[in-house]
Amino acid sequence: MIASWLRSSPDTERTVVWVDAPAQSVVTPAAYWSGVLARLRNAGVTGSSAASGDVREIFTTVVHLLENTSRPVLLVLIRPDLINAGGLADQLTSLLSLCPEVDIIVTLSGPGMFSGPRQIGVDHDVITAKALRYRETDTAQLLALTDTPAAAGDTERVAALTGGIPALVRVAVAAIKNLDNCSDREKVVERLVNRAVDKYTADHVLALAEELGELEFVLATAYASTLTSELARLVSSSEDTVAQVRTRLIVLEAAGLYDRVESEPEETWELPSAIRRSILRLRTTAGIDSSAHLSYLADALIECGRQTLALDCALDAQNWTLAIDIAEQYWVEMLVDDVDRLSSALRRIPPEMAAKHPVAYAIRALFDGHPVVTLGALADPPTMLSDQDAIDTAKDALSVGCIESIMLRLSGRYEQSAAVAHRLSHLSRRALEDNSNVVSRQLPFMRAQWAITYQLNGLLAESTIEAHLAYQDGLSLQIGFVARAAASTIALNWAMVGEPLHSLHWSECEQRHTDHGGRLEPILRTAGLVARTLTSLDSLSIDEAISTLDELGHPSEAEELWAFVIYAHSQYALTRGDPFAALALMRRTVSAHSHQHTDTSLSLPLLQATEIDLLLALGEGNAALALAGSINDPAAYPWTLTSVARLRQRIGDNKAALALCHQYGWTLESYPRAQMELLLVQAVAHWELGEPQSATQAWFKVCKIADQTGLLRPFSTIAASDIALLENAATTGSQTLAVFRKDPGGESFPKALHIVTLTDREQAVLSLLKQDMTQVAIAKTLYVSVNTVRSQLRTLYRKLNAHNRDDAIMRAHALKLTSRV
Incomplete structure (x- = not known):
């Protein structure tokens, strides 16, 4: 292949020196370098130096020849690894370092002479045997x-x-x-x-x-x-x-x-x-009988914990029953260890065989992206789990149901996925009570998956409960990756509600378990990185937030927690005063994940609230108000309620802001950050309405939550001047507030925001402008004089900061004022 390449691309400026594989008689580096020296001289690379039989002198002579050559040299060394004596690899790398006009091609069988061929310390490329195979x-x-x-x-x-x-x-x-x-x-x-x-x-x-x-x-x-x-x-x-x-x-x-x-x-x-x-x-x-030998080997490999290799052996033996049994028992371990290998292995099982086994069929469907029909056992599980048939049915129901829940989740049907997870959770608890044999080592993984399903559906309390069970199971059964995944889920849940101390505790639990290194590793680490970013922002530890955000990166199209990643980037942007880039990133990512951005996903309210905040930070009040108006029930989620209430307060509608704040009613779950930010909205609104007593009451509650949780960032959501007024009036003596005021950073939002509003008549004039009507035509349509139309146009242009018809239409569209046009 090398010879063909050299023939196909002749380089007349370079001297090619070809050194064949050493013969059996060539057993020392000295003998090898003597052969190289002879080849160099035969190729016309000459010099005055002579050398004895000492390897150092011979190598030095080779170096002198190549240092002083007037033309570039390409050395082609075939199988120098056949020289068993050490030191040859170091001499080759030294030759490259000393002679910049020399390139070397070395063919090897295995890494042999180079202990780490990819870290040999010189500029090089490695072409593996697999790369040389025919396509x-x-x-x-x-x-x-x-x-x-x-x-x-x-x-x-x-x-x-x-x-x-x-x-x-x-x-x-x-x-x-x-x-x-x-x-x-x-x-x-x-x-x-x-x-x-x-x-x-x-x-x-x-x-x-x-x-x-x-x-x-x-x-x-x-x-x-x-x-x-x-x-x-x-x-x-x-x-x-x-x-x-x-x-x-x-x-x-x-x-x-x-x-x-x-x-x-x-x-x-x-x-x-x-x-x-x-x-x-x-x-x-x-x-x-290779089949029998392979089946025996598969059993031995299972005993050694090599389930994926055991599955390979069973498939090679065409022992479909054994292969299906291995897949059904160990699909979780194999899914984590080598998802690609499991996928390709299951495709080797004849479809008619897999169809007879619900779990194998479901796993294949998961990889193929086909819907799975829920088993009757899941819809109506057995009342008693004492006999073997009932146990087997319950086992199948748990495995198939878990796979179905994952598939529903991946397709964006989060509410259905959570409903399946809820039924599976009850079935697993009953199974543990009736017959623990039903529940295998797969249950911790399943619980970790149910926790993610609840999280994506916005059921953070249920998610934390299920993840806590998964974490305990992972510890007791020494399944490190499950314990780590569960801990990161819990850490993210606490970070989302605004409990940084709890989140930090679970982040520490997560980091006690090392990276698994499998294909699922990027998925497992996302939740933990988002959690650490948010807790760093809550304590205004900006350098730590930058570090974790850099590691987190932007979400891929396969990232399930994409909305949480965007939320973290956006919160950082709000803290640092760069909302425009975050808004652009959010809109691109939402477009890429449109099939998952559904009414049953937490991503919808979470990112609606985030977009309102980013628009507010940019001063785009009309766009923020239009988006807020599209939310049917802002109080359904803490994030939307907080963002809409803050927007109302910033545009001067303090009474509407207070009315929204009073809708806070998440009594079953604690959301300290949202509660703190809503109380800040109340405090400022009451103060601007001339109600200082109510303002200071709200301020006292804010400072109490801050001291209990260590939350600093919420203070940056109101103006520094408002903080000074409220603290001077209340004198809380809050230690957390004192820490914030030492290094407050920037304010996330403008203190006040101007909103452009149009009267009904101005909306009507704008509508007719869009239809390219003249002033006379507009006057006839509205039954007014042309002078009246001119007066209304002047007012309309002034409000829109426009100079002509096209400018007015464009500005009205940008300000979201054309919805009724």
Whole structure:
């Protein structure tokens, strides 16, 4: 491949020096560098230095030659890792550092000579063996080059059966080169390709393994799809130590038989899937029952806690019953550990088999995005859980119901999802009372999911209760990721209501559990980061808020807690006086998540309130008032009530603001931040209405809540001058207020806001302007004189700060004054 690349892009300015793989006689770095030196001189890279047989002198001579060369040099070193002595890797990196005109291409089998090939300290690229495999387009080109008459589907079939390994693709293409079209071509192609791959495996892979004395080891470990040293020892029944087995794997990797799996945190190897399948076929042909062996291995892997590998073995054995049983028992663990692998594994189960098993069917539906029909057991669960049938039905109901709840939630049907979660929660409690065997290790994960469902539906108290149960279960069963997810959910709930001390406690609980590192990790961490951002803002710890917001970033399209993320960004923007960027981000994100921004989602009232606050901060009172007017019942949620009441107070409608504040009635749940901000609205409104006693009463309550909770940020929602007036009148002596006044920061909202309002006659004139009527036509339509119309237009233009007809129409639209037009 390297030679082809060099031929296809000749570089006349560069000297290419090719050094073949060292022969068996070349066993030392000194001998290797002597060969490199000879190649350099043959290529015309010469110098006056001489060298003895000492490796340091030979290497120094090579460096001197390359330092003084007048042309750039490309060194191509084939398999220098075959030199077992150490130090060669350091010399190569040193050569690159000392000789800037030199580039090096090194081919290796495995990381061998470089302990960390991606951290070798010089500018480099790593091209893995997998990256060199043929894509379907490459395979199609090869078929065309060999004049092989390919039928529809041949390219895809060859690619799937060979895994894109170039050597296997070549033998596969040769095997079907002269194949005529026939009715069962698909089966014939598969048979011919498999036969060619099996011959290659026997002649090259297994022959090399035998040459290395590792044939039995390779045959035994081929039953596992991936291998760690410990797992290879188990599978091969080896008496070697784990360290000795690791050495054997490294030798096989260096020989090109095993691939290193870079994505795993633990050292992991695998046979290429096409080679592995071929070995299993060869074993079956030799009369060895691979199916039975794989099923046995699956049981052993379950005992070792390797459920995903066990599922792979059961599927390879085509033991569908065992595969379904593993999936139904351990789907939660596998969902967290490797969701992609679980998804692809379940698709290998024949649909007709999965359809007979409700849980397996439901899990497949979750990945495929299909609706799941609720089981009758969930709608009408058994009255007693004493017999096995009732236990099995209840187990299925919990698993299927949990999956259905997740699917409903993902589709934006939060109220339905919460209703299913509510029924499941009751079923799980009854199951625990009647027969604890019904409830497995999956229950903590389910409870954590129900908590998220309640949270997204705006049921924060129910969410906290369920998450608390999940946290306790996660601790007792040592399921760290569940405990962490539950703690972050609780932390976010407390942060949303304005209890920073409680939120900080649960954030600390969350951080006691390390990152799991799986595909679900970004989802698990969002709630905790939002919680920490909000608690930092509540204490006006701006640097900490910036840090967590940077880590949080903007929500992706797959982010379920997207509205909470936007809320955190917006609260930071309000605190720092930059509402415009937050408003733009919110509108973009709402558009991307429109299917989830529904009447049953907390996102709707939460972001309605947030948008009102951002518009108020920008001074866009008319737009804020129009949005507030679209909310049917502001008092239904603490966020909307607070924002609408504050808006009313800022536009000077103090009586309406007080009337809204008096609708505060969330007696079953505590919302200290909302209550504190509403009391601030009351205090300012009463003061402006000339009611100082009522104002100071509200102010006393504000300071009491602040001292109890440590909330600082709500004070920034009113003007500093109002704070001074109220404290001078009441003299509360609040310690929290004193802390705030030392470093108050900016005010989030203007003290007063001007609203543009039009009379009915002005609205009528504006409406006729939009219809392109002349002043005479407008006068006739309204039965008034032209002079009256001119007078009304002057007033209208002045209110709208407009200079002409088009300007007035545009300004009226921007101020949300055209709704009745």
